[in-house]
Amino acid sequence: MRSDGPGLAGWAERQYAVSARNLTLGVSATHLVKQRPPFRQRIVPKPGSVVATAVMGAYDPDPDYFFHWYRDSALVMDALRIAIADGSRPAADAGLVRDFIRFSLDLRGLTGAAVLAAGDPKRGVDPAFVQHVRSDADLRGVAGDRIWGEVRVNPDGTLDTLNWSRPQHDGPALRALTLLRGLDLDGLDRAGAAELLHIDLAFTLAHHREPSFEIWEDSLGHDYYTQAVQCAALREGAGWLEAQGDAGTADRCRQASAALATALDGHWQADAGAYASLLPASSDAPRRALDIAVILGVLHAGLTDGPHSVLDPRAQATLAALEDLFAGLYPINQDRPSGRAPALGRYREDQYYGGGAWYIATLGAAEFHFRLAGALAGGTDFALTADNRGFVARALGAEPRAEDAASPAGRRRLADAFLARGDAFLATVRAYTPDDGALSEQFDRTTGAQTSAKHLGWSYAGFISALAARRKASVSLRAR
CATH class of the missing domain: 1.50.10.10 (Glycosyltransferase)
Known part of the structure; x- marks a missing residue:
């Protein structure tokens, strides 16, 4: 150098x-217990979950990142794939990838209706913190494939009942890219990976036209980062689907990927000499021009x-x-x-x-x-x-x-x-x-x-x- x-x-x-050593501190961290006393929560991670950081925080001053973010977990798994391939992580770590696939598949059954049926999620919450609990109407909207727009879940595999910026649509596309790049990994659960790939590609295909919250979870709109990873996932996924014999879905993925590429072109701002990161969902909201999210989108796509x-x-x-x-x-x-x-x-x-x-x-x-x-x-x-x-x-x-x-x-x-x-x-x-x-x-x-x-x-x-x-x-x- x-x-x-x-x-x-x-x-x-x-x-x-x-x-490479510290990458897995938050992967399958089943030995950790996260307490959130104001919310009456006790979280014990399941195998395959990926907490953004294993260091406990409660905004005291460190933030509380003890969640399984779809985005972060996909990026950590992709890096783990690289480290296994070059020998920096042991080959046995393919087991962590298998657990990640299983944990992700098990999230399919989560619904907001089930949370409400178990009781009022606000009951027993410290009154000063009730404002941070999701409304019943918000929770009822978590049904079907909407679980994949949830941004994050608790690492014990339960629905996150706290207010957050939802929906976000980059996670399934990133997870699909991670799986596609790791299909040749020794010891991979290929049947599980294929099942999860079908889910992620179907979600991306169904929702790629919709605005969502951007990578930094601040603003709703059409986000360069999200569209870039969706474009790549659908393009690469089309080849995989065709090899699986599903030419019809592969063709729809290619068409959607082409539409996303055109949408990405529309982010160019000649006056700034740069791609705008966020094109807002409404005309009266400001766009965000210079943002490193554009560069991360290029890299992760x-x-x-x-x-x-x-x-x-x-x-x-x-x-x-x-x-x-x-x-x-x-x-x-x-x-x-x-x-x-x-x-x-x-x-x-x-x-x-x-x-x-x-x-x-x-x-x-x-x-x-x-x-x-x-x-x-x-x-x-x-x-x-x-x-x-x-x-x-x-x-x-x-x-x-x-x-x-x-x-x-x-x-x-x-x-x-x-x-x-x-x-x-x-x-x-x-x-x-x-x-x-x-x-x-x-x-x-x-x-x-x-x-x-x-x-x-x-x-x-x-x-x-x-x-x-x-x-x-x-x-x-x-x-x-």
Whole structure:
């Protein structure tokens, strides 16, 4: 690795090992017990559940993330797949994936009507907390496939009865992508995986046109992130369905995926030179322009080329605009040492736990560059346009030339530059990671101290996928 001194390479490998080890802290955490006294809840996780963090919190000050989020759990399982494949996790961890599939399938029977039939969910709740319990009307709406728009459940497999931003539609699509990428995993329950895949693809196909709450669970609308992962899940799922002999559903998935790709195109905002993250459900609501969710959507969708992949000049322009935003917004980015890229957060207006930098955001920028380097090292064509000239220039350290995109030697030069730029983001993560390698959700925009949830599974997953992309790019470059 080229940035932040000769120790970055060794640190990254050590941090990868720590991340692979800590990734499963919240997976099948059956030894833990979560008490929520104001709500009369006692939660004991079941095998296959994935809590976002195993560190207990009750907004005291750490947040209460002791839930099985569909989004987080899919991303953790995908990272576990990567770590099993490279030997960082034992092959026996395929059992955790089997348990995850079974836990997910067992959620099918959950309904709000059953919760209400068991008694008033507000009975016995501390009066000061009753306002945080879902209404009867809200719970009655949880029926049929609506369980998959529930965002999260309790890790004991029961319905979450607390108010939250619902529905969210990215979880089933992400889970489908994770399953599709892991079908060749030794020891996988392929029958269970197929059953869950059918469920996730059917839900995505049925609800992809509907607005839902976006990745950060703040606003209702048509979210770039959600549409990107839905587009990819339906596209990849169509091939799998066809191989299963279901050509009719495969065709409908392809049509829906094409419609989603068109919808994603509509997020481009020429005035901002970036994809808008959220197009609101109503005309009087504000859109959200610059948001790292766009970059995470590109990465988690994993399209290999074309629009809405890392090769998309407009996605590249969006990342450049985000770099510029946070370089000026965060004090920790001022006077940073040579070889470090800016620490990135979510979006300008973010105030959650101080609106600091996020590990997954800064790692996402690193992974974006690593994947781009790998694509070019593999011989993929690169388009130099008016939209992405600034993005390319900051990696090269000079204005790009036409031959940088037109010749094999030029593409090799670009690949080397993008790899180095990814290293610069990795060096920034290193600067704000403690010696023990623990990764929280955020680090403070002014002091760099870790904040919000401790040992966040998604942060470890982000490190694993970023470094895996770097390793792949390095192998491709050495082979050229």
